[in-house]
Amino acid sequence: MTEIDLEDLPGVGPATADKLREAGYGTVESIATAVTSDLAEAAEIGEGTAKKVILAARKMADIGGFKTGRDILDKRKDVKKLRTFVPEFDELVGGGLETQAITEVYGEFGSGKSQLVHQMAVNVQLPEEIGGLHGSVIYVDTENTFRPERIEQMVDGLPSDLDLGQIEEVLERIHVARAHSSDHQMLLLETARELASSLRTSEYPVKLFIIDSLTSLFRSEYAGRGTLAARQQKLNRHMHDLLKLIDDHNAVGLVTNQVMSNPAILFGDPRDRSAAT
Numbered sequence: 001m002t003e004i005d006l007e008d009l010p011g012v013g014p015a016t017a018d019k020l021r022e023a024g025y026g027t028v029e030s031i032a033t034a035v036t037s038d039l040a041e042a043a044e045i046g047e048g049t050a051k052k053v054i055l056a057a058r059k060m061a062d063i064g065g066f067k068t069g070r071d072i073l074d075k076r077k078d079v080k081k082l083r084t085f086v087p088e089f090d091e092l093v094g095g096g097l098e099t100q101a102i103t104e105v106y107g108e109f110g111s112g113k114s115q116l117v118h119q120m121a122v123n124v125q126l127p128e129e130i131g132g133l134h135g136s137v138i139y140v141d142t143e144n145t146f147r148p149e150r151i152e153q154m155v156d157g158l159p160s161d162l163d164l165g166q167i168e169e170v171l172e173r174i175h176v177a178r179a180h181s182s183d184h185q186m187l188l189l190e191t192a193r194e195l196a197s198s199l200r201t202s203e204y205p206v207k208l209f210i211i212d213s214l215t216s217l218f219r220s221e222y223a224g225r226g227t228l229a230a231r232q233q234k235l236n237r238h239m240h241d242l243l244k245l246i247d248d249h250n251a252v253g254l255v256t257n258q259v260m261s262n263p264a265i266l267f268g269d270p271r272d273r274s275a276a277t
Contacts, residue, residue, distance in 0.1 A: 004028045004060055010053070019042060019043050024193030028057045029063065030197075037050075078100075079098055080133055081095045082097040082099070082120065082123060083130075099133070102254075104214070105257075107259055108259050114212055120208060120254060121139060121174050126162060126164070139174055140177055140210065142178075143216055152167045175206075177192075179217060182217045182222075185217055189242060193248075196251075206251055207252065209242060209245055211242070213255070214257055
């Protein structure tokens, strides 16, 4: 699919193709799975034309139709595992965190969620044969939790026979953006798509997308049960965009959530996952 030029799509000339690439639609597959209104805005074309482009891309990329179980089994062979190197945890999740899937880590404040994602930002850069993915990282930080000095400590803690280069090189492969609002957080995934597309053919393509944490900004901006529907609608869209990203790049999606109290529960443990409230 990556061998098909965007200009081969009907209605897509060089200028339109350049606009699509700048917006992060660098492959026919990414166009085939795009939302009509988003593609129309990115390429500055009418929605009718955008719909035709998407339909043509689906046909060329063989997306949108039914597949046999054998076809899906063949695709599952592309799934890779990113190990934590904690044997009990890796066994619990089937050998490591899967690509083409979103893994959520949740717990109370101070339970080590951010420490885990920092460690995975290091592990993903390791060679595939030992449990890494030889890839780089896109890290959306919503609570100002990213600490480069912690990355340095984790690199120093690797066995001596594992050489990732100088700490500056390791940090260069971790692309961090601080989100200041829920809308900004959603916009950063658009920027992430562009960045991941530009790194697709590099030595370290993006193989890990992190959001730490997923719902904190949504929770603070949409307070009260009266805003629950609007909040969930935006979250659903956000998760859908993340799923498309990790599917396009055969990458791991890793998100964190903090457990919050649920005042609706009068008896029993009042704790639950913030993503569910």
